[in-house]
Amino acid sequence: MSDSEMRSTLARPASTLDLTPGEQLLFEKASKGPPFDQLPEEAFDNLLVVSTALSPSVIEQQITAHGHDPRSVGVVPITATDYRYDGPLWVSQRVEPSDLTGISIEVSKGFGYLEPSQGWLTFDSISTLLMYAEEDRVYRLLAWLASNSRENEVRSVFSLVRSMLADESYQRFRGLWDDVVSETG
Template identity: 40%
Template sequence: MSFSVEMGLGLAPESEQGVSSRAASRTESATALQPGAQTLLTMPSMSTGLSHLPDAAGENLLVVSPWAPSRVESALRDHELPVGNCGLIPVNGSPVTYDGPLWTTDAVPPSDLTGLSMRYCEAMRHVEPGEGWVLIDNAQVLLMYADDERVGRLLGRLTQQAREREVTGVLAVDRGAVAMETLARLRNLVDAVVER
């Protein structure tokens, strides 16, 4: 199921709206993606896919991110998404200590693609089929530690697992940090492409 369609996750760019209209747009767009749909979100440097998720994602969300748990928690709060309904797989080479409302797995180094796959499989048990969302945020970090082909295979398995469980998925990458060939390969893993 590979096709590239320009569609939104239901949000206008940040510069065009305030916090209250951002929340309203997210609510209206909750049905923009069908359960199991997978989307590639290309975004500028230093961005997070968390800022582009609809409200529906906050009800049952798994985030795979190189950001520290406290930073993910802050981003969720900034975008008015419920923190207590979110799980996090920290992709970080250092041990992570966090005592907050997010449920987290142990950190996995970005070079350990097998470990990341295992943590993802375990964490997906907490994501509700037909209702849950998964965000693989700043996936370009993985490309700094492993070759494109291995990362592509991993992301293909992860997006396929989400699709099979009817979990809506967003694969977010910094478009400036990823080669055009790699972006083309990532497009083949998803049902839609959104550029921010």
């Protein structure tokens, strides 16, 4: 089955993402950034954002613009750039995109804030990690995240800029998630 056939049979259109506790979703996007517009209202009550694209300040602004309380949101910033943030979001230590061990440590801390059956995790750009680390290492990190999310009944949305991943790699990574949603439908 070709990549386009697989997406047409497995991918559902993106509107509001309605996931069951523990469900893992691959969200194909045209650009980097968290899929806040597609998350249901209740996701913002207990949300962990793993972000390679946005600073905590910008995430806070977007959460507030969507009418939600930023005190219910945690952020694991993955960036090589230093930043200062003093606001209501829970924010982990900054982690370099090539430091997959550091990312797993900080996300593990964030999991402590997510309630089973209620918590949501968004990872805004798998594509960015693939620019900084070997594919096998990124795969192991994402397999661990998906498994940990399932075990803890956390709903997770992993975003990917599809054009940045070769078909063979896409098929391998695709197996980590329960479903695929395309931003373009």
